[in-house]
Amino acid sequence: MKNTAIKDLPRSDSDRIENVRREIFERAIELFDSYGFRGTSMNRIAEACGVSKPALYHYFDSKSHLLDTLYQDIMSDFFSSMETLARKESAPPTEKLGRLVELQVLHNIHNSRFLKIFWRERHEFDEGARRSLAQREREFEEWVRSIIIAGQASGEFAQGSPQVLMLSVLGTLSTVHRWYQYANASPEEVARSIRQMVLTGVAETKR
Template sequence: MQDDPQDGQQSEDGSPRGQRTRQTIYEEAMRLFETKGFRGTSMRDIAAACGVTKPALYYHFECKSQLLAKLYEDITAKFFEDVREIAAAQDSAESNLRRLVVSQSIYNINNRRFLQIFWNERHELEGEARDALARLEREFEATVQSLMERGQAEGAFAEAPPKVVTYAVLGLLSTVHRWALYTDRPPEVVAEHIADLVLGGVIRRGDA
């Protein structure tokens, strides 16, 4: 990878070349974080792995923590866009919950390598990046809880504390990236099975 011409400056380059450069940095950083850990990896290590100078790397990221935060932003951007679209949909709570569970399951499975690194290293985020992550997580939790409450109001979901059910569902979804590979099933198939399991637990049953 060639050095960027404006060494020492932070990049907001959205050009195809800039995007390719960032992708190379992401890939090499993840490889190093996997093998050496976040704290054991220096910006010099990342620059060397990418074949650039340290100033060229700092053109894109001012520190490792920012690199990790930007990697999270880029990888999750489409997922959170989909979540907001699902939350705004005027379908039934049951339909929206299924779409949300399937969407997160597929996302988690397809990004299992990154998620393993991120769950190990997220405590290294600093300042605004840490606050931004907390806001995104609270927003997502609120979306799921709102679906639970709406489903109960519609009479479709069983009566149970919505917050308890929300955390139970999120707990299940947060681990799928660790074990889905061992099922020998495509992500889409695993996601549908998880959705069946979740909905089977929350849908209201007829009187016995």
Template sequence: MKEKIIETSIELFDRKGFKETSVQEIVEAMGVTKGAFYYYFKSKEELLRDICLTYIEDLLQQQERILRDENKDCTTKLYEIVYMLIHNIRTRRKSARIFFREMRHLHEEHLQEIKAKRRAFRENYQKLIEEGIAEGEFKQTHTPHMVTFGILGITNWSYYWFNPDGEISEEKLAEIYVDLILNGIKNREGK
């Protein structure tokens, strides 16, 4: 039942927004009573916290699994993390949009918990960039934390426009992004 509440809420929050969705609408969509909702969640805000926390913790686990692989260089790990984020659009798009759009509705205590996980994700990315610089794979001329924010900006907003079933595959978009990150768009062969 808890998972069904979460799934139904993700659908409604994505379509209508967190503020505009009531607990009554959630339970009506499920055909249950408010008592069923309140058995699992103290409030709608606690439900939002769980949705956001589940989303970022899953990404962190996937990222850390990639980073722990000692058989891969930094460039490969960068590609795999970018691909992981793009691939998650197919299954987690609505959760991602809720995470980025609705997180602001969390109370300070819950917001800080989510921000700490988000910060850990960013810091893991930055360590990868720093390691790539130290290993000579990435340019030393760029500030690692600015590169990290740039990568996050490029990948995070893909949840709003990328269609995994469209003309460009998840793999191809990840390749485009990593090429853009590593090489830019300037034609070095031309003028």
């Protein structure tokens, strides 16, 4: 972990609040990874950050709030990009799905440490955060499903259950963060390979 205490970050920096939050995120991830969510107290996080527990509560109401905020921070730009892509009417479904696959693979690789913790600890979110998370996931699934339906309608994708195809694609993408380091390939190469595999799998067979 970094040795600089949160209190020693420059106070004149206009982005200080955001920098403090990111420092807390970084150290919380280290602790969640080492001790698990339940094994990491707010006292332990505050100690790692070099601040008092009341000072930590100034930024986060609880560990669950911290974990939820970290998830929102990491995923917000990704979901925004996905929504823009899904609604890009001029792009053909094959291009949309291929780009979606590449973006998610790269995102999952670049955030692999957090995602390992997230999938292990997501049950620790409070009820409201779990509902919000489930709603966001359903929205994402619907974007992918709509691309598949459009591809079937245009003749680019094979006919079949859009739900099954969507879950198959997302199931493939959901494990990348666990094994990519064994692929002996760059993140971009992994993304291109999975894109090709997915598009080949859903493509309409020409007769």
